[in-house]
Amino acid sequence: MSTSSTFPPPPALSSHHSGLPERLAEIGIETKNRLLSKRTLPESVARQQNVPRLPPDTNRVEFDQAIDELKQILGEEHVAVNDKPLVDGWYMEHPNTHDAFHIALQEDLVSSAVVYPGTVGEVQDIVRWANKHKIPIYPISMGRNIGYGGTAPRVSGSVVIDLGKRMNRILNIDAENASCLLEPGVSYFALYEEVQRRKLPLWIDTPDVGGGSVLGNAIDRGVGYTPYGDHFANHCGLEIVLPNGELLRTGMGALPGKDGGDNPTWQSFQPAYGPYSDGIFSQSNFGIVVRMGMWLMPETGHQSYLITFPRDEDFPDIVEIIRPLAQQRILGNIPQLRHVIQELATTARPKSDFYDGIGPIPRDIIREHASSLPVGDVSWVFYGTQYGDAASIATQLDSIRAAFSKIAGAKMLLPGDLPPSHYLQSRVSVCSGVPVLKELDWLNWVPNAAHLFFSPIVPTRGKDAQVVHEIVVRLHAKYGIDLFPTLCVAGREMHYIVNIVYDRSSLDEKRRAAVLMREMIAETAAEGYGEYRTHILFADMVAGTYNWGNNALMRFNETIKDALDPNGILAPGRNGIWPKRFRGKGWEITGTEVEDALEGKGIGPRPDL
Structure with a gap:
C-alpha cells in the first residue's frame, strides 16, 4: 500500500x-x-483466474502457437503476453491490459496479449493473423477513453492492438489549409507542442484533459470547447484497415494523387463522390482507423468568462436563455453548465474535507463550503468563451450579460476576478486550444477514485432538460451517490454528462454505481432520451434502447458487421454490435450481469475456468 x-x-x-x-x-x-x-489499494494483487486469459474457442496450445507466429511477424519485442500482475496506474501511466477504472472485478475484462504494430502493413498482418486463428482483436489508439472502458476488450482474452506506441507520427500539418494528418498515437499534447514548435497561427481543439489520442477521440465522437468542438465533424479523410486486412481510404482519399502521392484535397473536402461512408467507422467495429485528417482552427482573440446563478430551480430558465444565444451563434463556443458541487471537487480536495457523514454530501453542506470559495454560495455556473477582436467580443459579452440578467442574481465574472487556481483559468487554456490536466483534480474526491460517464442527449429546452435532470437527481439520491452534472450546450441539443465517481476498492460502491447506471439508461430512454456514448459494459443496454422499427438500426449494423467481418474477429461487442459468431451466445449484457460479476460470476461465457 x-x-x-x-x-x-x-x-x-x-x-x-x-x-x-x-x-x-x-x-x-x-x-x-x-x-x-490517496490510494489504499495495493499496486497489484494476485490474479485469481487463468493467466493469461485465453481467447474464446482457443486452448493453450493453440494460443501459444498463434502467439509464436505473431512474434515472427512483428518481432518478439512487439508482442507481450498478458501474464503479469494487473496494475491500474493513473491517467498518464495507465495499463493497456484492462480497464484502469474497473466497474466489475479487475480481471473481468482483460486481454490475452498486447501487440504493437509499427506500420499500416503490420496492422494488416495482425488482422490476417486474427482471421487465420479466429482470435478476436481489440484496437486502441492510446486507451485514454477512461470512464468508458479504457483499454479493456469487451471480450476477455482478445488480443489488444496498441496502435499508439509505435504509430504516433504527425504525418503532415498544412498551415495554409489549416489541417493535419495523424496516426493513432498522436496526443493532444503532442499535436499542440508541434504546432507551437513550428510557430503556426493555428489552434487545436482539445477535450478537458489533453493526454488522449486526437484520432481516437474523434472516432469515438468526443467533444471539445472551441468552435471546432465537434471532433468527428471536423475530421477530414480516413485510412482504414478492414476486418479482412484490406486497406480503404474514404472521401477524397479514394482518388489517387499525382505520381502515386496523396491528392491535395484529401484533408479539404469530406464527402467526395458517392455514399459518405466515414460515419460507419465511428463508434463501430467495422474497421481499424490508422490515419485521420483533422481540421485546425486559425488563432483568434478570445475571452473566457463564467456566470453564476443563485438557485437550483433556475436550471430550466438558464437552458431557455442559452438556446437562442446558441442558435444565433452569439455564444462563441461549446459552453459548459455545471453544478456548484464541482466548485468543491475541482479544488482537488477530498470529500472528507467538506463532509464526513454517510451518503451524498447534503445540499446545505455544499452551500456552506461554497460560500468560502471564489464564486460564493450559488447553484449553477456557466462557463463560456467568446472569439474575435476586442470590439466584437465586448459586444457579444454585453448581449450575453443582458440575456442572463433576466435571472435574478445572475453574475458574470472574468478570469481577472478570480484567483489563479480557479477552474476558470484552466478553461481559458482549453477554450483557446491549449491541453491541460486540471480536470483530473476531482478524482481526489474519494480514495482509489474511478468514474463512469452517463451521457444522454437532451434537446436544448428547459422542459426536456428538467425531465432528465429530475431522473438523475432522484436516482443518485436513491443509491447514495454524489451527483456531478455537466452540460455541454449547443443550440439544439445538450450533452448531459453525469460523472459517477466511486472508490474502485469498494464492491458496494461499484454495485450501486452499476445499478444507478442501468436504471438511468432505462428511465431516460422511457422518456425518449438516449446516450451518445457509454462504457463498454453498458453498450448492449444503450444500443438496445435504439430499437425503433423492430430494431431496424441494430439489424442494419449487424448486416454490415457480418458482411465485413464474417469471422467476427474485430472488437466483437463494441458499442453493442456483435458478429454472428458471438451473437445470442451469452455475451450480451442486458440486465444485472455487471452487478453479478462483482460476486465472481464473470462477464460472458466462462469455458476457461
Whole structure:
C-alpha cells in the first residue's frame, strides 16, 4: 500500500509518445502525487483466474502457437503476453491490459496479449493473423477513453492492438489549409507542442484533459470547447484497415494523387463522390482507423468568462436563455453548465474535507463550503468563451450579460476576478486550444477514485432538460451517490454528462454505481432520451434502447458487421454490435450481469475456468 506522497515523475513527451510536455512537468508531478497518495489499494494483487486469459474457442496450445507466429511477424519485442500482475496506474501511466477504472472485478475484462504494430502493413498482418486463428482483436489508439472502458476488450482474452506506441507520427500539418494528418498515437499534447514548435497561427481543439489520442477521440465522437468542438465533424479523410486486412481510404482519399502521392484535397473536402461512408467507422467495429485528417482552427482573440446563478430551480430558465444565444451563434463556443458541487471537487480536495457523514454530501453542506470559495454560495455556473477582436467580443459579452440578467442574481465574472487556481483559468487554456490536466483534480474526491460517464442527449429546452435532470437527481439520491452534472450546450441539443465517481476498492460502491447506471439508461430512454456514448459494459443496454422499427438500426449494423467481418474477429461487442459468431451466445449484457460479476460470476461465457 502507498505510504509515501512522492512517486516517480510522469513520463515526458520528449521520450514517450503518451507523456507530458515540459510545460506541465511540475503540474503532472503534483497531480500524480495527490491522486496516488490517496490510494489504499495495493499496486497489484494476485490474479485469481487463468493467466493469461485465453481467447474464446482457443486452448493453450493453440494460443501459444498463434502467439509464436505473431512474434515472427512483428518481432518478439512487439508482442507481450498478458501474464503479469494487473496494475491500474493513473491517467498518464495507465495499463493497456484492462480497464484502469474497473466497474466489475479487475480481471473481468482483460486481454490475452498486447501487440504493437509499427506500420499500416503490420496492422494488416495482425488482422490476417486474427482471421487465420479466429482470435478476436481489440484496437486502441492510446486507451485514454477512461470512464468508458479504457483499454479493456469487451471480450476477455482478445488480443489488444496498441496502435499508439509505435504509430504516433504527425504525418503532415498544412498551415495554409489549416489541417493535419495523424496516426493513432498522436496526443493532444503532442499535436499542440508541434504546432507551437513550428510557430503556426493555428489552434487545436482539445477535450478537458489533453493526454488522449486526437484520432481516437474523434472516432469515438468526443467533444471539445472551441468552435471546432465537434471532433468527428471536423475530421477530414480516413485510412482504414478492414476486418479482412484490406486497406480503404474514404472521401477524397479514394482518388489517387499525382505520381502515386496523396491528392491535395484529401484533408479539404469530406464527402467526395458517392455514399459518405466515414460515419460507419465511428463508434463501430467495422474497421481499424490508422490515419485521420483533422481540421485546425486559425488563432483568434478570445475571452473566457463564467456566470453564476443563485438557485437550483433556475436550471430550466438558464437552458431557455442559452438556446437562442446558441442558435444565433452569439455564444462563441461549446459552453459548459455545471453544478456548484464541482466548485468543491475541482479544488482537488477530498470529500472528507467538506463532509464526513454517510451518503451524498447534503445540499446545505455544499452551500456552506461554497460560500468560502471564489464564486460564493450559488447553484449553477456557466462557463463560456467568446472569439474575435476586442470590439466584437465586448459586444457579444454585453448581449450575453443582458440575456442572463433576466435571472435574478445572475453574475458574470472574468478570469481577472478570480484567483489563479480557479477552474476558470484552466478553461481559458482549453477554450483557446491549449491541453491541460486540471480536470483530473476531482478524482481526489474519494480514495482509489474511478468514474463512469452517463451521457444522454437532451434537446436544448428547459422542459426536456428538467425531465432528465429530475431522473438523475432522484436516482443518485436513491443509491447514495454524489451527483456531478455537466452540460455541454449547443443550440439544439445538450450533452448531459453525469460523472459517477466511486472508490474502485469498494464492491458496494461499484454495485450501486452499476445499478444507478442501468436504471438511468432505462428511465431516460422511457422518456425518449438516449446516450451518445457509454462504457463498454453498458453498450448492449444503450444500443438496445435504439430499437425503433423492430430494431431496424441494430439489424442494419449487424448486416454490415457480418458482411465485413464474417469471422467476427474485430472488437466483437463494441458499442453493442456483435458478429454472428458471438451473437445470442451469452455475451450480451442486458440486465444485472455487471452487478453479478462483482460476486465472481464473470462477464460472458466462462469455458476457461
